[in-house]
Amino acid sequence: MARISLRNLRHCYRHNPAAESDWALKRFELEFPDGSANALLGPSGCGKTTLLNIISGLLKPSEGSVWFDERDVTSLAPDAREIAQVFQFPVVYDTMSVYDNLAFPLRNRGVPGDAVDRRVREIAAMLDLGDMLDRRASGLTADGKQKISLGRGLVRSDVNVIMFDEPLTVIDPQLKWRLRSKLKELHRRLGITMIYVTHDQTEALTFADRVIVMNDGIVVQAGTPVDLFERPQHTFVGHFIGSPGMNLLPATLDGGVTRFAGHAVQMAAAPGAAPVGAQLQIGVRPEFVSFAGTGIPVNIEKVADAGRFRVVETRHEQSTIRLLVGEDTPLPSERAFLRFDPSFTYLYADGWRQGGEPG
Numbered sequence: 088m089a090r091i092s093l094r095n096l097r098h099c100y101r102h103n104p105a106a107e108s109d110w111a112l113k114r115f116e117l118e119f120p121d122g123s124a125n126a127l128l129g130p131s132g133c134g135k136t137t138l139l140n141i142i143s144g145l146l147k148p149s150e151g152s153v154w155f156d157e158r159d160v161t162s163l164a165p166d167a168r169e170i171a172q173v174f175q176f177p178v179v180y181d182t183m184s185v186y187d188n189l190a191f192p193l194r195n196r197g198v199p200g201d202a203v204d205r206r207v208r209e210i211a212a213m214l215d216l217g218d219m220l221d222r223r224a225s226g227l228t229a230d231g232k233q234k235i236s237l238g239r240g241l242v243r244s245d246v247n248v249i250m251f252d253e254p255l256t257v258i259d260p261q262l263k264w265r266l267r268s269k270l271k272e273l274h275r276r277l278g279i280t281m282i283y284v285t286h287d288q289t290e291a292l293t294f295a296d297r298v299i300v301m302n303d304g305i306v307v308q309a310g311t312p313v314d315l316f317e318r319p320q321h322t323f324v325g326h327f328i329g330s331p332g333m334n335l336l337p338a339t340l341d342g343g344v345t346r347f348a349g350h351a352v353q354m355a356a357a358p359g360a361a362p363v364g365a366q367l368q369i370g371v372r373p374e375f376v377s378f379a380g381t382g383i384p385v386n387i388e389k390v391a392d393a394g395r396f397r398v399v400e401t402r403h404e405q406s407t408i409r410l411l412v413g414e415d416t417p418l419p420s421e422r423a424f425l426r427f428d429p430s431f432t433y434l435y436a437d438g439w440r441q442g443g444e445p446g
């Protein structure tokens with residue numbers, strides 16, 4: 088196990104980067120604490136695989152360094168890094184049995200036979216592969232093969248980190264749900280630093296204690312699921328996470344007062360002075376908007392049933408504001424007023440949250 092630090096990292100696949108957009112990973116610093124369960128979450132093309140391959144050593148970063156604890160591993164080859172990596176598509180030896188596939192990483196390290204056997208059976212049981220150990224891998228479905236890949240990633244207990252790159256892509260939806268909670272349980276039992284890459288917020292939030300949200304080659308926020316939900320550092324986190332995402336409303340700021348359409352709105356933290364010329368937005372999640380006797384006047388436009396809640400879509404002039412209302416709470420008539428919970432209402436300038444930490 089190890090703490091993994093990325094220092095001053097930057098990566099470009101081209102030889103002569105000219106524009107900022109040429110960089111697949113723009114400069115950033117990041118640390119994965121020893122034994123932590125992390126998810127790298129972001130849309131396709133944001134740089135997740137690039138980052139993973141830099142940590143595993145398949146890719147050498149254009150700039151910066153990779154550290155495992157106090158050791159600079161930037162120039163170490165992948166097999167010298169003592170890591171396990173599970174890819175998006177299965178990597179198995181077709182001619183070998185399921186058992187031998189799982190045993191391979193251990194035998195390769197000279198682990199004694201009885202210890203191999205114990206470990207293989209333990210991992211196989213966790214992945215429901217226990218009754219197919221004697222079968223040849225070639226006969227298995229895509230699901231089965233990917234479970235072997237996962238098993239091969241999990242079988243060594245002496246690795247610094249286990250990395251999963253969208254490992255459930257080829258798995259059918261029902262099994263996906265089960266494997267996801269299995270991986271979480273495995274992390275608890277093994278205590279190894281894990282990095283799980285996904286573009287799916289549900290997957291990230293179920294698996295990880297710490298979620299690193301990436302967009303366009305940068306880290307927009309690293310935090311607990313609660314941090315991302317309650318204190319989005321960037322509007323991208325606000326709308327990418329949550330369903331529906333955060334309301335983002337055009338804002339003005341003068342004399343320390345933030346306004347939406349002329350109405351003063353109270354913020355979680357004093358916004359200070361916003362950068363000159365920046366685009367200002369108020370961000371508040373639908374969970375923190377409610378109907379009130381006074382406040383921002385709106386028309387109710389649409390009501391959608393979402394199980395225990397209804398998503399109510401309202402309008403003030405050009406702006407749509409969504410809020411969640413409990414299924415048993417009566418809705419006001421067509422015209423109503425909205426209140427934003429000040430503890431969870433933020434001002435963003437060019438996408439970034441203003442003011443210090445709230446409270």
Ligand code: ADP
Pocket residue numbers: 100111129130131132133134135136137138
């Ligand atoms: P993700 O895994 O988040 O989908 P990637 O790390 O694969 O993103 O890609 C990040 C960016 O780098 C994308 O713009 C992609 O087109 C580019 N890229 C990825 N791999 C290569 C490569 N081998 N050569 C050139 N560009 C690449």
Ligand code: MG
Pocket residue numbers: 135136137252
């Ligand atoms: Mg990828």
